[in-house]
Amino acid sequence: MLYWLSNGCIALGLFFWFWGTFPLLGRRSVLFKLHSLSIADTLGSLAIMVGLLIKIPREWPLLVLALFSLLVWNTVLGYVLAYCSSVEMDHD
Amino acid sequence: MTEVMTDWDVGVIVLLLPLAAAMVVFQDNPYHALVVRGILGAIAALVYALLGAADVALTEALMGTMLGTALSVVAMRSSLVLRLGVLATEVAAPTPEFTALCEDLRRGIAPHHLRLEVVPYDDCAALHRALVERDIHGVCTRSRAAALHGPVCQYATVLRVSRLYEILRAAIASPTMHLIYGADPEKVVLVDPVADPFNSTADQADQSEGLVPQEPH
Amino acid sequence: MNWILGAMVLATLIPMYAACQNQDIWQKMLAFASIATKTSVAIIVISVLQDDWFIGMVGSIILSVGNASLMLLAQVLKRLNQTNPGY
Incomplete structure (x- = not known):
């Protein structure tokens, strides 16, 4: 039961990764790509972490630390990248 | 593993x-x-x-x-920058020719991934001191023709770095721009063309030793 | 468990290809951000697979500190673009 739950979480995370990364190859604007990428990376990585946490609960401090830093940093980084790239667009 | x-x-x-x-x-x-x-x-x-x-x-x-x-x-x-010293009055109220010249310079150095940084100085003495102290790579001032012949401003650009001079000479063909290589910055004479219209950069520079004048293209 | 790592490598290849193709620097930064996250998660997965606390700690540190360089780079590039548009 737990085995399938953890594998399902990891598979879901990997699906999110692929789903959010494929727009990078298209010809859309930076902000569109950033949106899909931040959603995919954050949610996908969270799902993978939760899957690992279910699989091996012994290493929970590491995984929880990684989970929180991922959550905070990816949000801040998305904001900073959006701010920096949109300033250039205003300028042009 | x-x-x-x-x-x-x-x-x-x-x-x-x-x-x-x-x-x-x-x-x-x-x-x-x-x-x-x-x-x-x-x-x-x-x-x-x-x-x-x-x-x-x-x-x-x-x-x-x-x-x-x-x-x-x-x-x-x-380090990947061309620092060009100009008088503060040029930056405060740029003429169309000055804007076009900056654009030309930007385009000329862009293939080498250089940026153009325009550094304003208050007067000609400060400009010359900056050139001698190697604070800037070149100076750009109005030449005498500007004050004499009506609306079209002509600019003289003196560069103290020979490689920059080669790059820009090959890249720029602007009638309003006079490019000069000043091997010895000490000998470059800068005079404010507005204050003294008959005695200005380009003509002085052409005559002084150690400078290789280049005809405008 | 190897299928996880295989899929992660495949997912890393996509932004690498994107960084290769795209000439806009912000698209490259996006690819960099994506790869940085993906590789550090892969490091944590490896640490769990091998049951190695040290590698897991390193993965967490890379995940939390590695993004700082990206932000620094983004700030400097923004300043660069303001003074000289077109880069």
Whole structure:
């Protein structure tokens, strides 16, 4: 039961990764790509972490630390990248 | 490691490293190369961790990627630049010719990934001192023709770096621009053309020793 | 468990290809951000697979500190673009 739950979480995370990364190859604007990428990376990585946490609960401090830093940093980084790239667009 | 991963799996992941390195090598813009270098650092950290060298992975991520990238971008930002000294009055109220000239200069040095930085100075003495002290790479002032012949402003640009002079001479064909190579900045004479219209940069520079005048194209 | 790592490598290849193709520096930065996250998660997965606390710690540190370089780079590039548009 737990085995399938953890594998399902990891598979879901990997699906999110692929789903959010494929727009990078298209010809859309930076902000569109950033949106899909931040959603995919954050949610996908969270799902993978939760899957690992279910699989091996012994290493929970590491995984929880990684989970929180991922959550905070990816949000801040998305904001900073959006701010920096949109300033250039205003300028042009 | 061996019970969960076969050699084949490790080999596939390790192959990412030469791939990323080749990507760095084939970038021609230095800033793009720096970003791709960050990618290489991330991949390298993954490979080192995979092979069991966690300390090397940490060093690569912190020193190689973070510190290296930060220092390189700061160094590139301050070195890949053409600093052009001008009088503050030009910057305060730029003529159309001055704007076009800056645009020409930008376009001329863009293939070499240089930026143009216009540095304003209060008067000609400060401008000349900056040129002598190698604070700027060149100065750009109005030449005498501006004051004499009506609306079209002509500018004379004196560069003290011969390579920059070669690049710009090959790239720029502007009738309002007079490009001069000043090998010895001490001998360049700068006079404010507004205050003294009959005695200005270009003509003085042509006559003084050590300067190689270049006809406007 | 190897299928996880295989899929992660495949997912890392996509932004690498994107960084290769795209000439806009912000698209390259996006690819860099994506790769940085993906590789550090892969490091944590490896640490769990191998049951190695040290590697897991390194993965967490890389995940939390590695992004700082990206932000620094983004700030400097923004300043660069303001003074000289077109880069």
